[in-house]
Amino acid sequence: xxxxxxxxxxxxxxxxxxxxxxxxxxxxxxxxxxxxxxxxxxxxxxxxxxxxxxxxxxxxxxxxxxxxxxxxxxxxxxxxxxxxxxxxxxxxxxxxxxxxxxxxxxxxxxxxx
Amino acid sequence: xxxxxxxxxxxxxxxxxxxxxxxxxxxxxxxxxxxxxxxxxxxxxxxxxxxxxxxxxxxxxxxxxxxxxxxxxxxxxxxxxxxxxxxxxxxxxxxxxxxxxxxxxxxxxxxxxxxxx
Numbered sequence: 507x508x509x510x511x512x513x514x515x516x517x518x519x520x521x522x523x524x525x526x527x528x529x530x531x532x533x534x535x536x537x538x539x540x541x542x543x544x545x546x547x548x549x550x551x552x553x554x555x556x557x558x559x560x561x562x563x564x565x566x567x568x569x570x571x572x573x574x575x576x577x578x579x580x581x582x583x584x585x586x587x588x589x590x591x592x593x594x595x596x597x598x599x600x601x602x603x604x605x606x607x608x609x610x611x612x613x614x615x616x617x618x619x
Numbered sequence: 620x621x622x623x624x625x626x627x628x629x630x631x632x633x634x635x636x637x638x639x640x641x642x643x644x645x646x647x648x649x650x651x652x653x654x655x656x657x658x659x660x661x662x663x664x665x666x667x668x669x670x671x672x673x674x675x676x677x678x679x680x681x682x683x684x685x686x687x688x689x690x691x692x693x694x695x696x697x698x699x700x701x702x703x704x705x706x707x708x709x710x711x712x713x714x715x716x717x718x719x720x721x722x723x724x725x726x727x728x729x730x731x732x733x734x735x736x
Contacts, residue, residue: 542727549623549712549727550663596662607653607714607725609662 508533508601510610518616525569525584527613529597532578538600539580540607541571543593550596556580567591592617622646623715625728632703633736640698640731642713648693649715653725654686657710669696703735 513528531537538557542550554565561573571582580597597610622645632638642652650671655663667677667688675688685707687699696715700707710732714725 547710547730547732549625549729550714551727555724606665606668608665611662 508599508608510597510599510608512597512610512613514613515611516614516616518618519587521589521617521619522586525582525587525591525615527582527595527615529580529582529610530578531580531597531599533599533601535602538602539573540598540600541565541569541582542596542598544596545593553582587617589617589619591615621717621726623713623726623728625713625731627731628729629732631734631736634704635702637699637701638703638733640711642696642698642715642728644694644715647715647717649717650693651716652690652696653714653716654688654698655712655714657712663712700733703733705735708733708735
């Protein structure tokens with residue numbers, strides 16, 4: 507069965523500090539991996555995705571993530587947090603890239619001055 | 620490009636009534652749309668996959684007679700919550716799939732908050 511585990515339901519960082527949101531997945535077939543951001547009462551916006559090829563992927567707003575097959579991880583990072591980064595972040599896996607997206611429980615990122 | 624809209628953005632209804640939520644792909648044709656529900660402070664749970672011109676595929680545990688899905692055109696899918704009850708109150712989000720077969724690029728709508736009194 508496919509699943510996604512996001513370690514830490516809440517992460518708090520100072521403005522300008524490194525952001526690290528952790529995601530581990532389980533998939534019986536090569537996964538497609540995604541990070542989405544959700545602002546209050548809004549839908550999801552795609553931050554970045556890994557399908558095939560380069561394992562370090564860059565997304566919008568300065569975020570990037572690295573696919574590590576040996577660790578079954580796809581952690582999201584940003585070198586310097588901004589106040590506007592405060593939101594809910596979801597990691598998702600699509601086994602083999604077909605149809606279904608399976609979401610993790612989400613991590614709420616708080617950024618304080 | 621790849622904009623998905625939902626209408627209404629919020630709705631309040633009385634228990635026992637039915638509510639219809641529309642999901643539209645504004646600038647592309649979506650052969651597949653997905654419906655999710657999200658309870659407060661929780662993740663998105665896939666309810667059903669909607670393919671244009673065919674019956675929706677529901678996830679285990681989702682009542683198909685309660686959550687009616689119609690995908691009548693390549694740009695419109697509707698979710699009707701029939702005989703709504705307070706426990707159906709939730710945030711409903713649709714997404715539309717774009718891209719060739721085998722590649723999963725979903726674009727999400729802004730969501731519809733349903734409150735059943």
